[in-house]
Amino acid sequence: MTQTPTAPTEAFRFIDDDRESPRFRVNRRAMVDPEVFDRERDRIFGQVWLYVGHETELSKPHDFKTRDVAGRPVIFARDKAGAIQVWINSCPHRGAMICREPAGNARFMTCFYHGWSFNTSGKLVSVPGDTSYGPGFQRPGLASPARLDSYRGFVFISFNPDVEDLVDYLAEAKEFLDLVCDQSEVGMQVLEGTHEYSVKANWKLLVENSYDGYHAVSTHQRYFEMVTASGVELDAATLGDSIGVDLGNGHGASVGGPGTGGVFGRPLSQAGEAEKEERFEGFRTKYGGAWVDRMTGARNLVIFPNLVVIDLVMGVVIRKIDPIRPDYMEVTAWEMVPPEEGEELKKQRLDNFLTFWGPGGLASPDDVEALETCQRSFAAHRELEWSDVSRGMSSPVALGSDELQMRTWWRRWDQLVNDREHPVEPHEPPSARFRGERAELQEQTTAG
Amino acid sequence: MEREAPLPRIEPRHFVAELEGAGPVEVAEVRLTGIPRGAVALLCGGDGLATQAPEVMNALAEHGYETLAVDLGSGSLARADAVAAVRSLLALLGERGWGAEQVGVVGYGAGGTAAFAAAGALSLGAAISLSPRDVLAEPVALTSTPWLGMFGEHDEHTTPESVVELGRRLADAPCFSRVVIYPGVGADYFRGAADALGHAAAFDSWQRLVEWLNARVSPRLSPYAELWELRRDPSDPSPEGSVR
Ligand code: FES
Numbered sequence: 001m002t003q004t005p006t007a008p009t010e011a012f013r014f015i016d017d018d019r020e021s022p023r024f025r026v027n028r029r030a031m032v033d034p035e036v037f038d039r040e041r042d043r044i045f046g047q048v049w050l051y052v053g054h055e056t057e058l059s060k061p062h063d064f065k066t067r068d069v070a071g072r073p074v075i076f077a078r079d080k081a082g083a084i085q086v087w088i089n090s091c092p093h094r095g096a097m098i099c100r101e102p103a104g105n106a107r108f109m110t111c112f113y114h115g116w117s118f119n120t121s122g123k124l125v126s127v128p129g130d131t132s133y134g135p136g137f138q139r140p141g142l143a144s145p146a147r148l149d150s151y152r153g154f155v156f157i158s159f160n161p162d163v164e165d166l167v168d169y170l171a172e173a174k175e176f177l178d179l180v181c182d183q184s185e186v187g188m189q190v191l192e193g194t195h196e197y198s199v200k201a202n203w204k205l206l207v208e209n210s211y212d213g214y215h216a217v218s219t220h221q222r223y224f225e226m227v228t229a230s231g232v233e234l235d236a237a238t239l240g241d242s243i244g245v246d247l248g249n250g251h252g253a254s255v256g257g258p259g260t261g262g263v264f265g266r267p268l269s270q271a272g273e274a275e276k277e278e279r280f281e282g283f284r285t286k287y288g289g290a291w292v293d294r295m296t297g298a299r300n301l302v303i304f305p306n307l308v309v310i311d312l313v314m315g316v317v318i319r320k321i322d323p324i325r326p327d328y329m330e331v332t333a334w335e336m337v338p339p340e341e342g343e344e345l346k347k348q349r350l351d352n353f354l355t356f357w358g359p360g361g362l363a364s365p366d367d368v369e370a371l372e373t374c375q376r377s378f379a380a381h382r383e384l385e386w387s388d389v390s391r392g393m394s395s396p397v398a399l400g401s402d403e404l405q406m407r408t409w410w411r412r413w414d415q416l417v418n419d420r421e422h423p424v425e426p427h428e429p430p431s432a433r434f435r436g437e438r439a440e441l442q443e444q445t446t447a448g
Numbered sequence: 449m450e451r452e453a454p455l456p457r458i459e460p461r462h463f464v465a466e467l468e469g470a471g472p473v474e475v476a477e478v479r480l481t482g483i484p485r486g487a488v489a490l491l492c493g494g495d496g497l498a499t500q501a502p503e504v505m506n507a508l509a510e511h512g513y514e515t516l517a518v519d520l521g522s523g524s525l526a527r528a529d530a531v532a533a534v535r536s537l538l539a540l541l542g543e544r545g546w547g548a549e550q551v552g553v554v555g556y557g558a559g560g561t562a563a564f565a566a567a568g569a570l571s572l573g574a575a576i577s578l579s580p581r582d583v584l585a586e587p588v589a590l591t592s593t594p595w596l597g598m599f600g601e602h603d604e605h606t607t608p609e610s611v612v613e614l615g616r617r618l619a620d621a622p623c624f625s626r627v628v629i630y631p632g633v634g635a636d637y638f639r640g641a642a643d644a645l646g647h648a649a650a651f652d653s654w655q656r657l658v659e660w661l662n663a664r665v666s667p668r669l670s671p672y673a674e675l676w677e678l679r680r681d682p683s684d685p686s687p688e689g690s691v692r
């Protein structure tokens with residue numbers, strides 16, 4: 001079999017952003033080429049802020065979780081003083097992983113290879129038989145990523161010491177995290193019980209899918225049938241009441257209008273509806289109606305490059321997408337709840353988390369199937385080079401079922417990976433219902 | 449605590465000490481040479497000092513822990529007195545250079561009740577109670593000592609329901625704790641039994657006990673580590689993390 005030699009990635013055009021037609025296309029080589037994968041590792045994951053976890057996953061001093069960020073194993077811990085720390089999970093002696101459990105609580109983490117022991121502040125506290133090192137030995141502590149910061153409990157790290165401050169990086173996506181976090185008086189909390197699954201597809205396909213309003217009705221027909229069968233009337237107008245937004249720095253969202261947040265769940269009892277209503281009435285007095293109207297809308301948010309926060313109001317999912325190989329990703333998902341909510345509302349959230357988002361649920365497997373078939377077909381990327389992402393390009397206001405949010409992401413991707421600049425795509429500002437502001441600032445004591 | 453090949457056995461030294469709250473009490477001691485991993489105050493519950501303590505002390509020595517063991521009786525001591533007695537033991541261990549964070553308190557039966565009370569009152573490296581009693585009698589505020597409580601399902605002093613309730617109460621405490629209930633066994637599960645559940649409970653509880661100590665009791669700094677502490681530039685930035 002003869003193949004045309006592949007052009008070097010630097011010279012290659014991965015994005016066709018044609019404002020005349022208009023047309024926006026992504027070259028499928030971006031999903032299969034190992035060189036692209038390596039460049040992403042360096043130029044995206046080595047440079048920007050990356051989500052590690054939520055502060056509420058670590059409730060007590062010395063609690064820890066281990067996970068991977070940008071392919072690096074890290075320990076996500078709360079130290080003795082209660083501060084969040086992130087350590088590279090590798091022994092400064094000769095490299096063994098210090099911590100091999102997914103989670104736990106320990107004042108000291110002892111490397112099982114030769115027994116060096118570290119505290120949760122990263123200090124080396126004991127070395128078996130240390131006299132052999134002599135009195136002048138420099139005792140290495142645990143290494144940490146260059147930067148660590150959090151916004152309302154969402155903890156990010158960066159391996160780039162010169163990265164801009166997290167709040168600047170988050171740009172307008174901040175407001176969308178606020179819309180999620182304001183749904184609890186005491187601070188939204190991540191539940192124990194994580195979903196972990198993998199997909200035989202390029203990681204960027206799941207990024208696209210995570211705020212793709214276009215696919216919902218066709219791909220997830222089965223789920224909607226289940227919801228309809230449970231007694232909910234799905235109103236097509238509600239499903240269509242949405243916009244797509246560019247939030248800066250590659251972040252974007254598809255955003256439902258006020259009241260769209262409840263359409264994806266099974267029906268609540270009258271008491272459940274009343275509790276929900278009452279909770280939001282309380283928020284109205286605190287934040288003003290315009291902000292709370294926005295809170296009641298669904299939103300699928302992607303914080304560049306790989307953090308997804310999907311807020312269907314009755315269920316909030318945090319999803320972290322990890323590229324492993326060009327054609328393989330791992331996914332971790334958490335459910336976030338207002339802990340003060342009653343049993344029924346909590347149950348509805350968990351039901352949504354399992355039956356929609358769960359790896360064995362009625363929806364995620366369909367997404368996985370869609371993405372895996374894309375990836376398989378990309379074996380023919382030379383014969384069929386381009387994927388089309390143009391939907392809504394010529395609309396005055398992009399809808400949630402359009403593809404503006406993905407184009408936003410891809411332009412940032414092209415800028416970082418291939419040094420290519422793309423101007424912002426012009427649209428009219430969304431209507432006032434999507435722009436309501438928080439009337440009074442919440443006291444910072446309940447932040448998180 | 450079953451062993452394949454017998455290791456040299458250390459005979460504990462016995463002496464009488466005046467413990468606050470408990471009066472003159474017989475103490476058994478195992479000292480280790482070199483730089484031991486840590487120290488344990490072992491609280492036996494009624495006549496265990498002669499029978500069970502030497503075994504446990506030797507097993508702890510295998511993991512690098514020196515021990516002082518006492519018998520605080522089978523439950524007659526008030527909690528405040530039990531805490532005072534533990535404080536006296538800490539003072540004795542202090543004479544050997546052990547700070548409170550380098551000490552774990554391990555208690556069996558009524559000794560477990562005392563260990564639980566000590567966990568609430570003192571800042572220790574770790575505390576472990578095996579079959580403690582009256583765990584719901586007085587509220588215990590776990591502020592700085594991580595506590596592990598292990599129970600047998602058929603413990604005549606403590607029902608599984610009360611253990612679950614205890615776990616619920618401790619969940620909001622500032623300090624980490626864990627309760628474990630072993631199915632199909634009584635309060636003396638740690639002595640081991642030939643049947644599967646009895647053997648499993650003894651094996652697992654010992655494993656947890658050692659891991660609990662190892663993950664929490666502060667190691668003593670070696671002379672070289674102390675030198676390093678002195679040499680280290682105090683302005684050396686140890687990362688501050690992200691503040692909550
Ligand atoms: S590699 Fe960790 S102690 Fe040697």
Ligand SMILES: [Fe+2]
Nearest residue numbers: 219220363367
């Ligand atoms: Fe989907």
